[in-house]
Amino acid sequence: MNTEFCERLKELRLERGMGQVQLAKALDVGKSVISLWELGKCEPTLSKLVAMARFFGVSIDYLAGLED
Secondary structure (H helix, E strand, O other): OHHHHHHHHHHHHOOOOOOOOHHHHHHHHOHHHHHHHOOOOOOOOOOHHHHHHHOOOOOOOHHOOOOO
């Protein structure tokens, strides 16, 4: 996954004042998964990407860094 996704995920999480554990619970994944996504060590599935976009109220294109 590109670094744009990693940065945007972390930025959106911090804007909401959430820790990785809170976001993990909201997305039904482990805390380590959030960390791996933010570090660019693994990529979310399409279903998790859709869940993130809905949760944060942004488009998948925004999360992926395809739009500002």
